[in-house]
Every structure is written in structure tokens, then in C-alpha cells.
Amino acid sequence: MRFITKYKNIFALINGLLLILAGIFKLINLNIGTEWALIIAGIVGVVPIGMQAISALKIKVISIDVLVTIAVIGAILINEPVEAAVVTFLFLFGNYLEQKTLAKTRSAIKELAKITPKTALKIVDQQPQIVEIDEVEIGDQIQVNAGMQAPVDGEILYGDGYFNESAVTGESKFMNKSIGDSVFAGTSLENGSVIVKTGRVGEDTVFGKIVELVEDAQDDKSTQEQFIDHFSKYYTPIILLLAIVVGLITRNLQLAITILVLGCPGALVIGVPVSNVAGIGRGAKQGVLIKGGQVMSTFKKVDTMIFDKTGTLTVGRPAVTTVVNFNGEQKVALEMVAAVEQKVSHPLADAIVKFVAPTTDFMVNELMVIKGRGVAANVNKVKVLIGNQAMMREQQINVSEVMEKQLDNLSQNNQTVVIVAIDGVVRLIIGIKDVIRPEVAESLIKLRKLGIKRMVMLTGDTQISGEIIAKEARIDEIHGNLLPADKAEFIKQLQANGHKVAFVGDGINDSPSLKIAEIGIAMGNGTDVAIETSDVVLLKSDFGKLVESYRLSQRTVRNMYENIGIALGTVLLLFIGLWLGFIYMASGMLIHEISILIVVVNAMRLLSVSKNLTDINYLSTKIKYNK
Amino acid sequence: MKKVILKLDELSCPSCMVKINKAVAEIPGVTNSKVLFNASKVKLDLNEQQNSAQTVAKVVEDLGYQVLEIKEKELI
Structure with missing residues (x-):
């Protein structure tokens, strides 16, 4: 049995060669040769098909193989060797394609x-040895050298280096990692060398989970596919029954077996899953994980999108947005501040360091962090104070009326204000704010165009700070001061009113909402929690990916319907052709095989990256199809 | 209980999937079996007191599908 399925293609080849031989015999008018070549071709062709038919019948399934086998045997019996040979050849060759x-x-x-390595350098008796990845166990020490990929998840025991984590985050950014830091399988070490203590292997690693998710997603059945499965369960037996009934009534065996061939549901059973796999594959390639066909069809129906604010619409890390200079040179002052802040671990300090890019020209001494106030230090023996208004008051620094006015302005604009005094004089006022992601406004316009009717921002932050972001993002509905449970309640309300809701969050603290919404979308986070609780995971923190995933689900679902249409249309046309009298067994099989290739090629269109799915001009030409 | 994953040679017809699924589900000791058509994998939970992963692989091979790899993992 295995022998035959394994060499199915060889059977097809012999079958095809015999057909050619029959043709040659025909040319030299050796009729007896033609006939026997065709009969043998038919028999060689039907063996592998018949074997599969028998194994299907054993478990009470009437498969396509069963229909074709009966038809071919029938054709040989009524002395139609051409039909038998050609049908088997087309069927086998079609299978191959x-x-x-x-x-x-x-x-x-x-x-x-394929990304994860198959072998690892395991440390045995202080020497690295190449072992199969399956032999690595939790606790083993694994060496990773520059240019290699980490084969396991784990913690660095020795060494340091720069890792490219694009495999798990989708972001091609280098992360410096040293002793105690976590390393993920699939990420590559750009330089340096480390020894990692294995924490997780194989399917349990973060990357393994991503792969598993995508694999499961491809085979998750969409509503359309479930319908087709159901349909074909009855469809093939009905065709068989129809052929028997027609055969008995008309006493025309040729007509009966032709019906068997024409009724094959080839493109129907393959059409929907192939769209699904192509759509999900396309997404995965670009850092968009969509958990299956079911998610695709639901996502397409979404009309309301709910956004979390911090970390979703905003970057989630505060950044310097304003610097007001009062006395002296701004650049030097900022560099002095950065030199101090570099030694402090605080979100505001990080924002300043990121903004200034510190130099090494300054000596920082006597650094002192004053809780709830700020930080004081000596920079190149000059006293530098960095902090809030309370700190300046306590240190008896004079803050003028002009400065007071600036401070008020900034606070009203929802900025956190840092005052810098150097040598007893106020030099800078720095405004720091969690900024909106740059691509948000444009992406939301695109989503509206694609069919999202209502957009709402829900935030645990105050109403006012929410409104400021909402204005920039051009979202008209915002609700502040909400706890995670309140957000979930709000979504339930919308659903009760008949809306299909997608919730977009950072995947960490919004799991109730991610679960309740029809579609939960986790952004920029390849963590376990995000992967488990959401329906769509955007590996990259890029808002454009959100548009892409929505557009992809629309396109994939449309592709499924196209394929169903092609498949059903083919069967319909074939029967009309039969009725009009210009379709027979072999030509019917040919058209069937062509229709199968058409649906597969149609699905492949989803994979082509050449078209930018979210290009605004391209979108506006396509919009009308989705209305 | 064990979780068993069989990696098969490329599956190309959806009806193969139905066949494998039915045959595997009937093996004593097998629960939660699932055939992944596109990934060409069979996933199942197995009570190894009743049957071994090799037996399951043999059933699949007897249907005419090559098993490339057998992975077993203890379920906690």
C-alpha cells in the first residue's frame, strides 16, 4: 500500500508514456497496439487511485477516488479504453500539480x-559539542556564537552580545544582552558569544509557540469551510447515487460513469482551505498572526474598533516633546542634564537620555535622588538640580513669572514638567509626554475607509489626557477613568446593541477585553499571554499592521467565496455541457483538473507581496468591492 | 498520558485527512486526535498503557502515508 502511494507519481509517468505510445501506434496504423497500450495505461493509472478508494471505503468514506475508480473500471468494461487512460492520466497528473x-x-x-536551528552547541565537560536539538534538556548549558541563532529559550550565564530579536518581535532591532538576561530561541546573535542555561526547548519556547499557533491557525476551519465539509459529506454519495439511478433508468453505462467523473468535488474541497492557508501564511510572513479561518471570517465582519490608550495608541514610553531655554547655551545644559540622568533609573530620566544622546565629557559626582522631587548632582563641579516645582521651592531657586506661565501651559497640555537649575539659576524647562504613535492617524483613516464605522478609545487614564490623544488620533469617542473590568463591560454593551467589536490592546493588562471582544488584537507583543488570549497578534508595534490584518482578512474571505464560486460554477457548466452533448468523461476530467489549479493559483494571489495592501490609493480603488 | 505529534509526508488531498482522522481516533487509548492538513501533522493524546506511539504511526503508515517523525511529550 505504502509502496503504491509513494510511487504514485511513477504510476502517473508510466501511464503518460503508455498514452504517448498509443498515439505512436495510432500514427503507424497499428490498431491492435493502440488498443492494448490504452488498456494497460488505464489499468496502470487506476491502481493507485483504486488503492486509495479501498482505504477510504474501509472507513466508510466515499471519496473522489471511489468515484473515479468506478468510472474508469466502467470505461474499460464498455470498451472505451481512450476515456479510461486519459481520465486516469489527468487525475494523477492533476494530483501531482x-x-x-x-x-x-x-x-x-x-x-x-525552518528558522530555528536543528542542532545546538551543548557544553559537556567544559567543551562545546554539537548535539541534536531534541537531545537538549532543561538546565543544559548551550553556547551561542556570533552569527548563530539561539536554539533554546534561556538565561545568559556567561558573556554578552547583541541579539537580533526579529523572530519573536518582528522588529529588527539589536538588543544588548549580558549575564542574567533572557534569550529567545530563533533570535540571532550578531556579535559576541554567550553561554545560555536552557529554560525551555522545542514547542515550549516563545518562538515554538508562535510556529505552533500559525500551524494550528492554518487548519482551523472557517465557517465557509465547515459548510463545505458538511456539504461534501453528502455530495459525493449523492453523485454516486445519481449515477446509479441514471444508469438503471437509461441503461446507458457510459452516461452513468460520465456523471461520476463530472460530479467530482475536486475544486470544492481544496478551494477554501487553500485560501485560508495562503492568507494566514501571508500574514505570518509580515508579523501578523491571525488565529485561523474562523477569526478571518469574524474579523471581516467587525464594524467597531475599541482602542486602549497607553501602549496602544501611544508609544507607551514618555518622550521629551518640549524644551524651553532661559539662560545660556541650550546644548551644553542638556548634555549636563543627560550626564546626570544617565545614572538614574526613572522613566522621565530615560526619556531625557534618549532625547539628548549623552556624551562622556562630564564628570558627575555627589549624585543624590530626592524622592518625589528630582535629582541633584555636581557636574564638572557645578551644582545641577533637575526636578519639579516643589524641588525648586525647597532649594530656594527663583522661578520667574514668565517661567510660571510656561509651566502652566505645559501642564495644561498634559505634559510632565522637569525644571533644570544650574549653579542656582533656572536654565531649562523640559516637557515630557507619552506620545501618540506616528502612524496612528493615517491608519485610522484607512480603517474607516475599509469599513470600520465606529472607533472608541477606552483608558484607565483621566478623561482629559485621553481627549488630548483622541484629538490627535481623530477618534471622536473617548471614555476615561476606566478599570479593565469597566472596559469589558463597555464592550458587552456594544455587543448587546448588535455591534461586532474588535479590541486593540497591548496584551498585558487588558485580557478580559481581549477575550470578550469578537476579535481581540494584541499589539507589539510576542509574549505568551498575548498569544494565548488574543485572536490576532501583531508582532511588531506598528499600527499599519492593524490595517494590514483587517484588509488581509477581508481579502482572504473574498478569496474563499471566489473559490467556492469557481468550484460550483465548474460543476454546473459541466452538467450543462453534458446535457448539450459536448462534454464527455475525459474532457470533463480535464476541466475539473483545470478548475483545481485555478483555485490554487487564485489563493496564491494572497501571497504576492508586490501589492501594498494598505497603500491608500490602492485602497480607494478597491473599496467598492467590499461594500 | 502522553502528547504525540506525528509529522507526515506532505498531505495533498483533504480526503486523506478524513481517512487518517477516522483511523487514528479508533485506536484504543487515543483521545483528542487532530489532523493538521496544511502542516501535515497528526496531534493526539495517548494513554501509553493501551497503545504506543509506534502503533499509532503504524496505523497511519498502513493507510499509505509516510510518517517522517514521531515526537512524544509527557502530559502533566
């Missing part, structure tokens, strides 16, 4: 799974 093209639609996910 189907296999090849299917592999192509699956390639995106295959590439993903």
Missing part, C-alpha cells in the same frame, strides 16, 4: 518553522 502548487501556498509557514 496540486501537490506542487499546494506546497507553494504553504511555503510561507514552512520558512517560518
